[in-house]
Amino acid sequence: MRDRCEDGTDQRSDVWQVMERFPVISVDSQRSTDNITIRQGDTAVIRCYVDDKVSKVAWLNRSNIIFAGEDKWSLDPRVELVTQGQLEYSLRIQKVDVFDEGPYTCSIQTKQQPKTSQVYLIVQVPPIIYKVSDDIIVNEGSNVTLTCLANGRPDPSITWRLLNPSAEALDVGEYLEISGIVRSQAGRYECKASNDVSTPDVKYVSVVVNYPPYIKDVRSSETPVGQAGVLHCEASAVPQPEFEWYRDERRLSSSQSVSIQISGSRTLLVVANVTEDDYGNYTCVATNRLGIHNASVFLYKPGTGRDINASGCACQSFWLLLLSVLSALLKC
Numbered sequence: 001m002r003d004r005c006e007d008g009t010d011q012r013s014d015v016w017q018v019m020e021r022f023p024v025i026s027v028d029s030q031r032s033t034d035n036i037t038i039r040q041g042d043t044a045v046i047r048c049y050v051d052d053k054v055s056k057v058a059w060l061n062r063s064n065i066i067f068a069g070e071d072k073w074s075l076d077p078r079v080e081l082v083t084q085g086q087l088e089y090s091l092r093i094q095k096v097d098v099f100d101e102g103p104y105t106c107s108i109q110t111k112q113q114p115k116t117s118q119v120y121l122i123v124q125v126p127p128i129i130y131k132v133s134d135d136i137i138v139n140e141g142s143n144v145t146l147t148c149l150a151n152g153r154p155d156p157s158i159t160w161r162l163l164n165p166s167a168e169a170l171d172v173g174e175y176l177e178i179s180g181i182v183r184s185q186a187g188r189y190e191c192k193a194s195n196d197v198s199t200p201d202v203k204y205v206s207v208v209v210n211y212p213p214y215i216k217d218v219r220s221s222e223t224p225v226g227q228a229g230v231l232h233c234e235a236s237a238v239p240q241p242e243f244e245w246y247r248d249e250r251r252l253s254s255s256q257s258v259s260i261q262i263s264g265s266r267t268l269l270v271v272a273n274v275t276e277d278d279y280g281n282y283t284c285v286a287t288n289r290l291g292i293h294n295a296s297v298f299l300y301k302p303g304t305g306r307d308i309n310a311s312g313c314a315c316q317s318f319w320l321l322l323l324s325v326l327s328a329l330l331k332c
Helices: 012-022 305-314 318-329
Strands: 034-039 045-046 054-061 064-068 078-080 090-093 102-111 114-132 136-139 144-153 158-164 169-172 175-178 187-194 201-219 231-239 240-249 258-263 266-271 280-286 291-300
Touching: 034 045, 045 114, 114 187, 114 201, 144 158, 144 187, 144 201, 169 175, 175 201, 201 280, 201 291, 231 240, 231 280, 231 291, 240 266, 266 280
Parallel strands: 034 114, 136 201
Antiparallel strands: 045 090, 054 064, 054 102, 078 090, 102 114, 114 144, 144 175, 158 169, 158 187, 187 201, 201 231, 231 266, 240 280, 258 266, 280 291
């Protein structure tokens, strides 16, 4: 219910008439405007001090009256007056949001002349990443674009890192362009949005790079007759390689005399009870859908070294090439 004056007139109507005579809309453009910076969600207090010579006071936001004296014109429950005796006439805004940003004017009417004090409220917003690329799987040599979009006030800065052991900084910006990606660029990419308002927002993108097998380690075996000989073969590939073992043109499979063991990127060929006929050259073949690679591994008699396989090695390169072509054709 509205308060009424002793003569029966509406007090709000009387205040409005007073405000029409108030010079509250026009602010001296030569007067400097103070800025108050506040973070979204915090409470802002805009100070205004008066003295005992003041007859009328009011708060405005742009051309909208918030308070006229102690009479609240704003319907916003977050807004209230802060008064300490008769000397302070400040404005408190709780849970500040971006739409609260703008000029606030404290208008003072004295017996001599009107005065105005203007403060510009700046609302800062912590960075929020609202869109980031999904995890991706690509083939080596492809061009890759990673996206990271963020909001904030002021506009956040976007930085990228590949979280390998060095975690070195990459390009700055919403888009990370990688031309002809190679296997060493696979991993977890970090996108960080920062604007110094609060802690940065961070998101991650996993990039898997497929590449054909490469046999990076083989170990031959010098084994006496009657003992177990173990040949080692290790390959690097994404997707994980499949392995096959060959002796001359014959593909080997596990049997009583030979055992083939595969664990991830490694394979072992175990000859349980070596005979004279078992000595020689073996071929480890690693394949995935992107390619094939092979390498020679030797089982040899102690004291003879690998020279016993010299004649077999002369034709090995031709045999491996033929094997690679045939395997590729069978997979098509």
